[in-house]
Amino acid sequence: EAQVTQNPRYLITVTGKKLTVTCSQNMNHEYMSWYRQDPGLGLRQIYYSMNVEVTDKGDVPEGYKVSRKEKRNFPLILESPSPNQTSLYFCASSSASPGAEKLFFGSGTQLSVL
């Protein structure tokens, strides 16, 4: 089954404790992206990747890191989480080919930073 798998679904942590949210897709997609969703602000892009070893900042990259060492994986790293990073996070992927425009989303990760 074609899918984007995010883990964990829920995470509660404390300020300053490094954490990683994993994202993996099984569709051989070139494009992967991270979004955060906050009430009244919609989905804002954090980082995206057009292919292995190619990443770029989205609209709200501060406080986050990503890596794309393998095509299937695109982890989101919070080196020193702060309460303003409490949010719902989504990973998404798609083919980078023109015309293959549908984005596949993970199930989301609800993060609370105390």
Next chain:
Amino acid sequence: AQTVTQSQPEMSVQEAETVTLSCTYDTSESDYYLFWYKQPPSRQMILVIRQEAYKQQNATENRFSVNFQKAAKSFSLKISDSQLGDAAMYFCAYRSAFSSLYGGSQGNLIFGKGTKLSVKP
């Protein structure tokens, strides 16, 4: 940079009635895709409908249809015969048709802030 604007934070419709959600966007590109995504309380992101900018004909998917006005940069979603299961957040989104390989804007999906739709029985 492209932007997507949804001017209605919340909307309400009576069951079986019709409702229209508004979306406008700003871009200098000539070819792109537009989407409506639905997010029910389960948080899952569900693709409702999509429109290719080069197509003049409005897309339809069962009870869902769009009014695409390219010159006005408007992309509204019409839900006919509303059902209780239609209650959700709806997001309008834009994506360039060209990836960076073709000089486009990376193929990023840009979202609006969403419209919360309530359906009254």
